[in-house]
Amino acid sequence: MRKSYRIKKELEFQKVFETRNSFANKKFVVYVMDKPEQPHFRVGISVGKKIGNAVMRNYTKRRIRQSILEFKPLLRQDVDFLVIARPQASGLPMNEVKQQLEHVFKLAGLFASKQSEEE
Template sequence: MLPRKFRLCKNKDFRIIYRSGKSISNQFLVLYIRKNNINETRIGFSISKKIGKANERNLLKRQLREITRKFLPLIKSGYDLVFVARQRIKGLDYGNLEKSVKLLLDKGKILK
């Protein structure tokens, strides 16, 4: 589980990141990156109802949280990240999802 201090929860924070953050994408995910003024990295997830029913969306969120928890020590501090799932993510296995997240983090140059 991703510790609470590393989570983005407020709608206001998501809107700020969407508006002023840099976006990087691949066929499964879009990653919004924005530098914050605190020394912590915060991560949020947005999964549309187009992805599937609640149980499918929750499974995907749990998987993404676990993957980002693994990468947390490797991510530079002081960033806000929002992962947005695309429809093609349906049916993607855990290994490929992990590769997809790592590629986005590499592209965004936020890994140490």
């Protein structure tokens, strides 16, 4: 995923947090902020130390990033969102990460209208 699709700065993370528009399941929490003026979505990923050591945290972030990349054509483009991994997300297999993220993205309404019409 290109860097233009990522939220990196602390101030940008805080802006999304301040919207208090969150959705969660047992593995992930997603905060969403609408930004109609931007050309594509941006995502921030946060994996805390409760997940494990640095290797496990990076492993989890890679899996989240890959899942988002696979969902990219289906996601709304006018949002910034944060994905926060809960401790239960540690060591999940890829298919489980993707399934859990899909669930929380549906709750958050992050899929474009085409996705919801198919179901």
